[in-house]
Amino acid sequence: MLTTIPITEMSPRCSTCSLGQLCLPVGMSQQDLEKMDTLVQDRVRVRKGETLYRLGDPLTAVYAIRFGTLKTHLTMEDGRSQITGFHLPGEVVGLDGLGEMQHASDATALEDTEVCMVRFGDLQTLSNVLPSLQHQFMRLMSKEISQDQVMLITLGSMRAEERLAAFLINLSERLSARGYSASEFVLRMSREEIGSYLGLKLETVSRLFSRFAEAGLIQIRQRHVKLVDMAGIKQIVNKSC
Amino acid sequence: MLTTIPITEMSPRCSTCSLGQLCLPVGMSQQDLEKMDTLVQDRVRVRKGETLYRLGDPLTAVYAIRFGTLKTHLTMEDGRSQITGFHLPGEVVGLDGLGEMQHASDATALEDTEVCMVRFGDLQTLSNVLPSLQHQFMRLMSKEISQDQVMLITLGSMRAEERLAAFLINLSERLSARGYSASEFVLRMSREEIGSYLGLKLETVSRLFSRFAEAGLIQIRQRHVKLVDMAGIKQIVNKSC
DNA sequence: CGAGCCTTTGAGTTTCCTCAACCTGAGTGG
DNA sequence: CCACTCAGGTTGAGGAAACTCAAAGGCTCG
Numbered sequence: 001m002l003t004t005i006p007i008t009e010m011s012p013r014c015s016t017c018s019l020g021q022l023c024l025p026v027g028m029s030q031q032d033l034e035k036m037d038t039l040v041q042d043r044v045r046v047r048k049g050e051t052l053y054r055l056g057d058p059l060t061a062v063y064a065i066r067f068g069t070l071k072t073h074l075t076m077e078d079g080r081s082q083i084t085g086f087h088l089p090g091e092v093v094g095l096d097g098l099g100e101m102q103h104a105s106d107a108t109a110l111e112d113t114e115v116c117m118v119r120f121g122d123l124q125t126l127s128n129v130l131p132s133l134q135h136q137f138m139r140l141m142s143k144e145i146s147q148d149q150v151m152l153i154t155l156g157s158m159r160a161e162e163r164l165a166a167f168l169i170n171l172s173e174r175l176s177a178r179g180y181s182a183s184e185f186v187l188r189m190s191r192e193e194i195g196s197y198l199g200l201k202l203e204t205v206s207r208l209f210s211r212f213a214e215a216g217l218i219q220i221r222q223r224h225v226k227l228v229d230m231a232g233i234k235q236i237v238n239k240s241c
Numbered sequence: 242m243l244t245t246i247p248i249t250e251m252s253p254r255c256s257t258c259s260l261g262q263l264c265l266p267v268g269m270s271q272q273d274l275e276k277m278d279t280l281v282q283d284r285v286r287v288r289k290g291e292t293l294y295r296l297g298d299p300l301t302a303v304y305a306i307r308f309g310t311l312k313t314h315l316t317m318e319d320g321r322s323q324i325t326g327f328h329l330p331g332e333v334v335g336l337d338g339l340g341e342m343q344h345a346s347d348a349t350a351l352e353d354t355e356v357c358m359v360r361f362g363d364l365q366t367l368s369n370v371l372p373s374l375q376h377q378f379m380r381l382m383s384k385e386i387s388q389d390q391v392m393l394i395t396l397g398s399m400r401a402e403e404r405l406a407a408f409l410i411n412l413s414e415r416l417s418a419r420g421y422s423a424s425e426f427v428l429r430m431s432r433e434e435i436g437s438y439l440g441l442k443l444e445t446v447s448r449l450f451s452r453f454a455e456a457g458l459i460q461i462r463q464r465h466v467k468l469v470d471m472a473g474i475k476q477i478v479n480k481s482c
Numbered sequence: 483c484g485a486g487c488c489t490t491t492g493a494g495t496t497t498c499c500t501c502a503a504c505c506t507g508a509g510t511g512g
Numbered sequence: 513c514c515a516c517t518c519a520g521g522t523t524g525a526g527g528a529a530a531c532t533c534a535a536a537g538g539c540t541c542g
Contacts, residue, residue, distance in 0.1 A: 077479065084394075096386040098382075098383040104386075104390070105390065138378075143340045145385050146345040149389060151389075152392055152393065153325075156437070191489065198397070203532085206491085222489085432522095433521095441499095444523085451523080
């Protein structure tokens, strides 16, 4: 199902990738960057709805997103499931499985997506000659912990409208960092997926979008959103309840 | 305020520490274990209510708990605060700050606590000659990510009574792994702190404890809890809502 | 152009929160 | 040693937020 695309002489490499400043190579010297070029030997194409890895799969690699969007999600024994993250180009997924060398969640494409496969073995080998890579990996994992903890506060202490406002701001900032518009974008996920991520029901999400639109904070038509009054949206998040 | 206790010849070391099978040395050979003994040069005593580190403090070390209990908590700009974790002996705190080399949360003692200070510089040096240490660190960080993600499901999709039941089971298992009774223990945290961790108000936590007790699932008197009907408690968590 | 999914909106219900009063136990000082 | 204080905990009543169930409309994709 998944299409693997071998890297050829002509393929773009880490050293020339436009996502460099968001992805693994952050802060590396040109010299280190060139060593990185051997790290990614394959790319994987994941079509919309397909799964890159599943909970419990043996972990052979982690994946840096080249383009597209992934969701990571977790299903409990009793069938309840929750989305734990939406991932944009330049982000690395699979880090949660490094401990047990088994993936600790599922990763599914929300649109046609391509990822760079970073084999764990190669990663270890290269880390030995490239200490900055090791440090960079630690940074990524630590950042993921911090982000999850911010999400814990979001779920634990924010009301529904604050959560949704925080979600829009977060998405806006991340898209903006990737060169897209901060104020106008397409949601790659359904209302139900947003709800799952935010601990809300899809109807609640839909109602809130309508309410935000009515209040003149956003314009929304299907999955196309325009943030009209950014200050107003930020105010929703900050007004402590 | 914090008392630092230098390690002497007579102090217990990693190679002889009874927490070895829960802490950094998990799965290390005797040979590797002895190299570990140089890693911890100081211990720190944190009295009840004192803070080991705060959000934004420069990170010089991470800390393995020797005895006692810590909470890690995060306060947002608007003053809202949430507990992101309770930490028992053998657990390592401070990992969330490794990315930015600044602590990403506050860590406060719930009772008199002693931690082993693992200086980051020493850690890096030793990692070079002790690859299993590096791997172990990755395991710890990755485990923390997975745990946070389980907590995200807890906050995002469980009802109040399920959250509290899950909390009791989790605590019971962790205490049991440390040689304490799985069925009878003392809560080191207040109702308010439990509520903060679980995204509930203290009154809700108190009511639920009373209801659990009334249903014969637990006995509770102040902070002393006895899990009477473990199967019943587990059933509460699993009955999907 | 039809099927199926996604989304919106309404009505009624449940859950948990808020506010408030009161209780309990540990520590303190007269 | 006892009364007092104060933080932590319990319990009740009422209300707000979000959920459930339901119905209908709109898009997308084959």
